[in-house]
Amino acid sequence: MATSLKxxxxxxxxxxAAAALALxxxxxxxxxxxxxxxxxxxxxxxxxxxxxxxxxxLLGNDLDETVTxxxxxxxxxxxxxxxxxxxxxxxxxxFMGQVSSHGIAPAVYxxxxxxPIEDFSPVTLLISIPNVMVVNQESSATSVAEFITMARDGGxxxxxxGVGSSIHLSxxxxxxxxxLELTHVPFRGSGExxxxxxxxxxxxxxxxxxxxxxxxxxxxxxxxxxxxxxxxEALPEVGTLSESGIDGLEGFAARSWFGILVQDxxxxxxxxxxxxxxxxxxxxxxxxxxxxxxxxQIEGGTxxxxxxxxxxxxxxxxxxxxxxxxxxx
Amino acid sequence: xxxxxxxxxxxxxxxxxxxxxxxVAVGVIxxxxxxxxxxxxxxxxxxxxxxxxxxxxxxxxxGIYKGGVYGGSITAILVxxxxxxxxxxxVLDGYPLAQSxxxxxxxxxxxxxxxxxxxxxxxxxxxxxxxxxxxxxxxGAPEYFWLICFSLTVVISISGTSLLKGLVSGLLGxxxxxxxxxxxxxxxxxxxxNFNLMSGVSYIPLLIGLFALPEVIDFYLRKAKPLAxxxxxxxxxxxxxFRRCLPTILRGSGIGVAxxxxxxxxxxxxxxxxxxxxxxxxxRRENFGKGEIEGVAAAESGNNGVAGATLIPLLSLGIPxxxxxxxxLGAFMLHGLTPGPLMFxxxxxxxxxxxxxxxxxxxxxxxxxxxxxxxxxxxxDVPPHILLPVVLLFCVFGSYAVQNQMFDILxxxxxxxxxxxxxxxxxxAAPFLIGFILxxxxxxxxxxxxxxxxxxxxxxxxxxxxxxxxxxxxSLIVGLRREYQMRRTAKAVEADS
Numbered sequence: 001m002a003t004s005l006k007x008x009x010x011x012x013x014x015x016x017a018a019a020a021l022a023l024x025x026x027x028x029x030x031x032x033x034x035x036x037x038x039x040x041x042x043x044x045x046x047x048x049x050x051x052x053x054x055x056x057x058l059l060g061n062d063l064d065e066t067v068t069x070x071x072x073x074x075x076x077x078x079x080x081x082x083x084x085x086x087x088x089x090x091x092x093x094x095f096m097g098q099v100s101s102h103g104i105a106p107a108v109y110x111x112x113x114x115x116p117i118e119d120f121s122p123v124t125l126l127i128s129i130p131n132v133m134v135v136n137q138e139s140s141a142t143s144v145a146e147f148i149t150m151a152r153d154g155g156x157x158x159x160x161x162g163v164g165s166s167i168h169l170s171x172x173x174x175x176x177x178x179x180l181e182l183t184h185v186p187f188r189g190s191g192e193x194x195x196x197x198x199x200x201x202x203x204x205x206x207x208x209x210x211x212x213x214x215x216x217x218x219x220x221x222x223x224x225x226x227x228x229x230x231x232x233e234a235l236p237e238v239g240t241l242s243e244s245g246i247d248g249l250e251g252f253a254a255r256s257w258f259g260i261l262v263q264d265x266x267x268x269x270x271x272x273x274x275x276x277x278x279x280x281x282x283x284x285x286x287x288x289x290x291x292x293x294x295x296x297q298i299e300g301g302t303x304x305x306x307x308x309x310x311x312x313x314x315x316x317x318x319x320x321x322x323x324x325x326x327x328x329x
Numbered sequence: 330x331x332x333x334x335x336x337x338x339x340x341x342x343x344x345x346x347x348x349x350x351x352x353v354a355v356g357v358i359x360x361x362x363x364x365x366x367x368x369x370x371x372x373x374x375x376x377x378x379x380x381x382x383x384x385x386x387x388x389x390x391x392g393i394y395k396g397g398v399y400g401g402s403i404t405a406i407l408v409x410x411x412x413x414x415x416x417x418x419x420v421l422d423g424y425p426l427a428q429s430x431x432x433x434x435x436x437x438x439x440x441x442x443x444x445x446x447x448x449x450x451x452x453x454x455x456x457x458x459x460x461x462x463x464x465x466x467x468x469g470a471p472e473y474f475w476l477i478c479f480s481l482t483v484v485i486s487i488s489g490t491s492l493l494k495g496l497v498s499g500l501l502g503x504x505x506x507x508x509x510x511x512x513x514x515x516x517x518x519x520x521x522x523n524f525n526l527m528s529g530v531s532y533i534p535l536l537i538g539l540f541a542l543p544e545v546i547d548f549y550l551r552k553a554k555p556l557a558x559x560x561x562x563x564x565x566x567x568x569x570x571f572r573r574c575l576p577t578i579l580r581g582s583g584i585g586v587a588x589x590x591x592x593x594x595x596x597x598x599x600x601x602x603x604x605x606x607x608x609x610x611x612x613r614r615e616n617f618g619k620g621e622i623e624g625v626a627a628a629e630s631g632n633n634g635v636a637g638a639t640l641i642p643l644l645s646l647g648i649p650x651x652x653x654x655x656x657x658l659g660a661f662m663l664h665g666l667t668p669g670p671l672m673f674x675x676x677x678x679x680x681x682x683x684x685x686x687x688x689x690x691x692x693x694x695x696x697x698x699x700x701x702x703x704x705x706x707x708x709x710d711v712p713p714h715i716l717l718p719v720v721l722l723f724c725v726f727g728s729y730a731v732q733n734q735m736f737d738i739l740x741x742x743x744x745x746x747x748x749x750x751x752x753x754x755x756x757x758a759a760p761f762l763i764g765f766i767l768x769x770x771x772x773x774x775x776x777x778x779x780x781x782x783x784x785x786x787x788x789x790x791x792x793x794x795x796x797x798x799x800x801x802x803x804s805l806i807v808g809l810r811r812e813y814q815m816r817r818t819a820k821a822v823e824a825d826s
Binding site: 046057108164210 | 664
């Protein structure tokens with residue numbers, strides 16, 4: 001009896017080992033064969049969530065599988081990111097990465113539970129959204145240079161959607177490059193910060209383009225420059241900080257971006273298939289229309305290109321965070 | 330005028346009527362389930378609007394929102410499990426009414442107050458949007474700070490039997506609200522290195538734990554309680570009763586409109602402020618908290634008065650005041666529309682179509698609410714030994730559903746125990762909630778004021794500041810005096826008997 005039990009154990013172990021060995025080889029060919037999930041580290045209804053739902057629908061059509069969105073908000077997106085990092089690496093749990101999870105948060109949070117490089121395998125960069133430097137229409141600054149002259153006297157403030165947001169850190173980057181003294185006034189979301197700018201309680205903001213654009217169009221806010229190296233398609237007449245001719249601002253590049261990542265151990269074959277599918281998705285007319293209404297730039301590209309993009313982002317924000325001294329112990 | 334006719338034409342389609350009906354119905358059901366909020370329902374419905382007409386999609390979302398805001402009161406009254414934070418105020422008098430067999434009456438008053446407030450709020454949106462929006466923009470950090478100070482004085486009115494215990498409860502709420510990352514420096518406070526606590530204690534699990542769970546715990550600790558099976562509840566709101574509450578409802582609607590128009594203030598503050606004002610001015614104030622129908626009317630009118638008004642900053646300025654309106658803004662943008670002054674110039678017909686639809690939604694809310702009440706009121710007849718396990722199930726499910734985090738279930742149980750202890754020692758839970766919800770607004774705006782200006786004079790910079798300082802002082806003095814008198818009379822009555 002003991003022997004037969006032992007044999008059975010060995011047989012089971014052998015089978016398990018064979019299955020484990022066979023699994024990855026089968027995985028890429030058979031993928032996808034069941035429902036996919038995109039983890040969004042923010043609440044339903046936010047910008048990241050809306051994007052993820054759009055991608056989920058189009059990716060579902062492309063792969064002929066159901067793609068659902070799972071919201072795991074909390075702790076400035078680090079909670080959901082951690083959960084995505086430790087999910088089963090079978091290519092069915094995708095993660096909607098963004099400038100926070102794979103750019104800013106690793107620099108800001110000292111005790112992060114995930115490693116943006118080690119734990120993840122980048123798939124495709126989807127879109128990027130410029131930030132735009134805006135002032136109240138009644139401000140006497142009509143250009144970046146004029147704003148800087150005014151700000152030299154001190155006492156000026158810049159609003160943001162919260163500590164560690166791309167809006168905040170664009171401001172910090174501007175401060176450190178120009179050597180200006182600007183007081184940071186954080187709000188909880190752009191929805192609260194923009195009214196303060198409209199009312200003149202804060203002097204400037206480096207807002208995400210989609211939330212600022214209606215006020216620029218209505219004339220309530222004046223756009224001085226965009227924060228990307230190239231002008232934004234939605235605001236072609238507005239120049240860039242990089243080309244504003246101000247010392248220290250050359251090469252200024254700050255933007256929000258969104259891309260899909262999977263766990264580090266996912267089969268490279270699956271990553272390649274997924275990347276192809278996502279590149280097809282973002283080229284559809286539906287997605288183009290979606291991006292246009294949000295003032296977003298469609299990106300796309302290979303997993304390798306996305307990986308080196310993330311490397312650059314991590315390094316860039318680390319420098320800004322170190323200089324500004326914003327970190328969470 | 331042309332635009333108005335075009336708008337009417339744009340609105341008059343079967344799709345729009347269906348969208349509003351479905352929206353409101355879904356909203357009422359979702360709102361009534363603790364943990365599932367109007368915000369969530371609106372966000373989840375957004376993808377369904379991709380293929381719809383712009384007006385139809387906006388009306389669907391607005392319908393869900395309005396239904397959701399009202400739906401929160403149903404379970405608040407029936408089983409003390411508020412579906413939304415703002416509905417917690419309806420618990421104060423709604424639940425005692427339900428316990429005394431008048432669930433139907435409480436639910437109906439909640440519905441009538443909600444629909445009246447909704448209508449007032451819609452009319453304010455349509456006729457006063459421009460004026461109110463420019464008023465709302467004058468609310469900077471210092472003005473906001475004083476508004477919150479004034480709102481905090483409501484703790485006096487909702488402290489129950491002991492003002493001291495009420496204040497302690499409110500301070501505990503304030504303390505719990507400081508958990509998480511600090512706004513200005515991002516410092517961790519009371520997080521004990523736990524990542525789940527970094528963005529603070531989530532309010533839905535706290536709300537469910539604090540209000541619904543103590544009832545469940547209490548029932549199981551007093552096992553011997555006889556099974557209370559009641560007959561079908563046919564209690565109604567009589568016309569004289571409604572007429573008596575009408576001033577309260579109209580005042581609540583006004584408070585709701587004012588608070589709703591200010592980005593970020595929220596329905597909870599409006600509901601409690603309306604309740605506090607009603608209690609302060611009512612002839613039957615001794616009855617508040619023990620099952621006074623006027624209390625339900627006050628809470629619900631304040632709560633629902635917010636719904637239409639939050640669309641004011643959105644439509645007239647393009648500013649979303651809360652998460653729901655942010656999602657609705659997203660829906661506008663998906664269809665290539667940008668709310669704000671420009672929309673009034675370029676798509677006036679569409680604005681009118683939406684206005685007509687929103688007015689119509691108040692009527693639909695009345696119908697959907699009546700149908701819902703007829704079904705839901707039977708819950709009051711379910712014996713507790715069957716009902717409470719189901720309530721417990723929904724508590725767990727609702728806490729999990731908010732963020733899909735197991736940790737939130739622990740939060741719910743932890744605050745359930747806190748709530749139970751508070752119930753046992755006669756400490757009201759409502760001040761705790763007010764402290765918890767208003768605490769961050771209080772702190773943020775205080776600190777923002779200091780960031781905006783080095784000068785303390787910033788707190789006195791505008792007439793709005795002065796008005797709210799005066800209101801705060803007035804409310805404190807009158808409230809404390811009333812409480813003192815009430816207590817003295819109560820003692821005298823006790824001594825006599």
